[in-house]
Amino acid sequence: TERTYIMIKPDGVQRGYVGEIIARFERKGNVLKGLKTFQCPKAVAEEHYQDLSEKPFFGDLVEYICSGPVVCMVWEGPGVVKSARKMIGATNPLESEPGTIRGDLGAFYALVGRNVIHGSDSNESAEREIALWFGGDDEL
Ligand code: ATP
Numbered sequence: 002t003e004r005t006y007i008m009i010k011p012d013g014v015q016r017g018y019v020g021e022i023i024a025r026f027e028r029k030g031n032v033l034k035g036l037k038t039f040q041c042p043k044a045v046a047e048e049h050y051q052d053l054s055e056k057p058f059f060g061d062l063v064e065y066i067c068s069g070p071v072v073c074m075v076w077e078g079p080g081v082v083k084s085a086r087k088m089i090g091a092t093n094p095l096e097s098e099p100g101t102i103r104g105d106l107g108a109f110y111a112l113v114g115r116n117v118i119h120g121s122d123s124n125e126s127a128e129r130e131i132a133l134w135f136g137g138d139d140e141l
């Protein structure tokens with residue numbers, strides 16, 4: 002089987018979507034392998050989004066991820082990297098399909114930078130991100 006890194010971003014936690022999001026991943030048949038709340042230090046957010054470091058919105062993105070607690074998760078299941086991205090929906094919540102997490106829950110702020118949830122975009126990213134967020138004491 003395969004695993005992926007899923008993170009409920011500060012807006013998703015603050016708006017009370019943690020239970021709803023976990024329920025969707027369980028209903029899909031995935032298995033929860035890691036779970037924690039976390040106040041993200043700037044260095045971790047910067048490393049997580051290192052591929053976007055040249056983007057004009059990078060500073061705002063890092064600040065937003067560190068603006069309140071996130072919920073970090075590892076989910077396991079057949080094809081979970083791809084199916085999670087499908088369940089999450091398009092980056093901009095205003096463009097994500099109804100039925101997706103961002104499409105259903107993400108449009109409150111109508112901002113691409115406030116889109117409730119993160120999901121790894123490949124197996125390679127998933128393993129890198131799991132090591133980053135769950136390395137150390139609670140290593141998975
Ligand atoms: P994520 O990696 O968070 O799951 P994604 O893979 O759908 O999202 P990326 O292209 O990896 O999208 O962008 C990472 C995050 O950067 C987005 O989720 C969004 O919050 C933010 N972002 C992307 N594009 C913009 C933009 N044009 N303006 C502001 N923020 C943006």
Ligand code: MG
Nearest residue numbers: 119120121122
């Ligand atoms: Mg991404």
